[in-house]
Amino acid sequence: MLQLEHVAISYGTNKVVQGFDLTLQAGEIGCLLGASGCGKTSVLRAIAGFEPISEGRIDLHEKNVSRPGFSVAPEKRQIGMVFQDFALFPHLTVAENIAFGIRSLPKAQQRERVDSLLTLVELQGLGDRYSHALSGGQQQRVALARAMAPKPDLLLLDEPFSSLDTELRGSLATQVRQILKQQGITALLVTHDKSEAFSMADKLGVMDQGRLLQWGCPATLFSRPASLHVADFIGKGATVKVEYLGDGRIAGDVGNWPLVSNVSVASGTSLSLLLRPHQVKTDPTSELKARVLRQIFRGADYLYELQLPGGELLLSSMPLDCEFSPGQSLGLSLDLTNALLFDAANGHNVLLESQ
Ligand SMILES: Nc1ncnc2c1ncn2[C@@H]1O[C@H](COP(=O)(O)OP(=O)(O)OP(=O)(O)O)[C@@H](O)[C@H]1O
Numbered sequence: 001m002l003q004l005e006h007v008a009i010s011y012g013t014n015k016v017v018q019g020f021d022l023t024l025q026a027g028e029i030g031c032l033l034g035a036s037g038c039g040k041t042s043v044l045r046a047i048a049g050f051e052p053i054s055e056g057r058i059d060l061h062e063k064n065v066s067r068p069g070f071s072v073a074p075e076k077r078q079i080g081m082v083f084q085d086f087a088l089f090p091h092l093t094v095a096e097n098i099a100f101g102i103r104s105l106p107k108a109q110q111r112e113r114v115d116s117l118l119t120l121v122e123l124q125g126l127g128d129r130y131s132h133a134l135s136g137g138q139q140q141r142v143a144l145a146r147a148m149a150p151k152p153d154l155l156l157l158d159e160p161f162s163s164l165d166t167e168l169r170g171s172l173a174t175q176v177r178q179i180l181k182q183q184g185i186t187a188l189l190v191t192h193d194k195s196e197a198f199s200m201a202d203k204l205g206v207m208d209q210g211r212l213l214q215w216g217c218p219a220t221l222f223s224r225p226a227s228l229h230v231a232d233f234i235g236k237g238a239t240v241k242v243e244y245l246g247d248g249r250i251a252g253d254v255g256n257w258p259l260v261s262n263v264s265v266a267s268g269t270s271l272s273l274l275l276r277p278h279q280v281k282t283d284p285t286s287e288l289k290a291r292v293l294r295q296i297f298r299g300a301d302y303l304y305e306l307q308l309p310g311g312e313l314l315l316s317s318m319p320l321d322c323e324f325s326p327g328q329s330l331g332l333s334l335d336l337t338n339a340l341l342f343d344a345a346n347g348h349n350v351l352l353e354s355q
Contacts, residue, residue, distance in 0.1 A: 004057075007058060008020070009039070020043065021212065027181075027185070028186055032188070034206060043207075046058065055068060078154070080148060087143065097142055123141055173200050194235075238314050239273065241273075244271055280314050281335065282332060289332070
C-alpha cells in the first residue's frame with residue numbers, strides 16, 4: 001500500500017531524513033515514534049506530497065508518487081491528514097466541516113456520508129454545533145471524520161492527540177484505532193508518546209536524527225530491540241556494564257550470571273545489560289546488595305531507584321507491601337529470562353534467537 005525506499009529529505013543543504021525505508025500493508029496502522037525534531041513530520045509531509053524528496057522513492061499502491069525531481073500533487077494522492085491543532089474551520093458547523101472535502105458530491109449523498117461519520121465518531125446530534133462549543137476530544141473526532149469523508153486510501157495523523165490531556169489522549173487513541181480498524185483504513189501516525197504508539201500501532205518505528213532505527217510489530221520492538229537506543233526509547237529500564245565471560249555467562253557489579261540466550265560476541269567483550277524494573281526483585285538471601293535511593297509511588301506499585309556498591313543504578317518495581325526507605329540496603333535477585341544485551345561499543349543488540 002505504502003512503500004518508502006531509501007528516502008532522503010533536505011531543507012537546503014540540511015539533510016533531515018536519510019536512508020528511510022518503510023512498508024505499510026493495506027489496513028495496517030503504522031506509527032513513527034521519536035523525539036522532537038527527528039524528522040517525523042517531514043516524512044509525513046513527503047508522503048502527502050507537500051515536501052519533495054532528494055533521494056529514494058515513495059510508492060502508493062505500487063505507483064511511484066515521489067522521486068527526486070518528480071512529485072504527484074497532494075490532491076491527486078487520495079491521502080487524508082489529521083493535524084495536532086485540529087485545524088477545523090471556525091465559521092463552519094461540525095457537519096459543514098466534515099462535508100468540506102466532499103463538496104462536489106450531490107447534497108443528499110453528502111448528508112448521508114456526514115450522518116454515518118457522525119455516528120462513527122459518536123457525535124450524533126452535534127452536526128449543527130460550531131467547533132468552539134466542542135471539547136478538545138470532540139474537535140479531534142470531527143477532524144478525523146473530516147479527513148475520512150472523501151474515503152482516502154491512506155490517512156496520515158500528525159501528533160493528533162498531543163494537545164489533549166493525558167487521560168483523554170489514551171482513550172481517544174483506543175477509540176480512533178477501533179474506528180480505523182472497523183473501516184479498514186490504512187494509517188500512519190507520528191507521535192513522541194510511547195503509550196499512544198503502543199495502543200495504536202500494528203507496526204511501530206523508532207526514529208532518531210532522521211533515520212528509522214527499527215520498524216516492526218510493537219511486541220518485537222519491545223522484546224527484540226535492535227539497539228540500546230530503541231530499547232531505551234520504548235521502555236523504562238537501567239543499563240549496567242557487564243563483560244561476556246564466554247560459555248554463556250556474564251559478570252559485572254551485578255554478579256556472575258548464566259544467560260538464557262546465545263550472544264554473538266567473543267569472550268571479554270564489554271556489554272550493556274538492560275534491566276527493566278520488573279526484572280529486579282528483592283531477595284533477602286541474595287549476596288547482590290543495593291541501597292535504596294528513592295521510592296516512587298505509582299498507584300499500583302512502587303518504583304525503587306537503587307544503587308549498587310560500585311555506583312551503578314537499577315530500577316525495580318515492587319508491590320505496595322514492599323516498603324523500603326532511602327538509605328536502606330536490600331538483597332536483590334535478577335530475572336534474566338528476557339535480558340537484553342547490547343555491545344557497549346556500538347549499542348547493537350548482541351543476542352541471538354532464544355534457544
Ligand atoms: N521548512 C523547514 N525548513 C527548514 N528546516 C526545517 C523545516 N521543517 C523542519 N525543519 C527541520 O527539520 C528537522 C526535522 O523536523 P520535523 O518537523 O520533521 O521533526 P519532528 O520529528 O516532526 O519534530 P516535532 O516532534 O518537534 O514536530 C528539524 O531540525 C527542523 O528544524
